[in-house]
Amino acid sequence: xNEKRIAVVAIVIDNPxxxxxxxxxxxxxxxxxxxxxxxxxxxxxISLISVAVDAVPDKISSLTGKLGHISGVSVKTAIxxx
Numbered sequence: 001x002n003e004k005r006i007a008v009v010a011i012v013i014d015n016p017x018x019x020x021x022x023x024x025x026x027x028x029x030x031x032x033x034x035x036x037x038x039x040x041x042x043x044x045x046i047s048l049i050s051v052a053v054d055a056v057p058d059k060i061s062s063l064t065g066k067l068g069h070i071s072g073v074s075v076k077t078a079i080x081x082x
């Protein structure tokens with residue numbers, strides 16, 4: 001499956017110290033990012049980030065896999081069918 005897909009990656013950061021690592025990885029994949037929205041929820045001490053991407057599924061999986069290996073970070077992805 002080498003056809004590009006549109007996807008939305010939802011990232012929940014429970015550990016404020018992980019924000020730098022998340023941003024570093026997102027910067028590494030900036031060529032596939034269409035847009036990004038971040039919401040710091042200070043009252044709960046978490047950050048929410050949604051990232052829209054346009055890439056082949058393997059590249060999307062690579063991005064989410066790296067993000068998912070960061071301690072204190074949860075990632076879910078919704079990928080278009082076409």
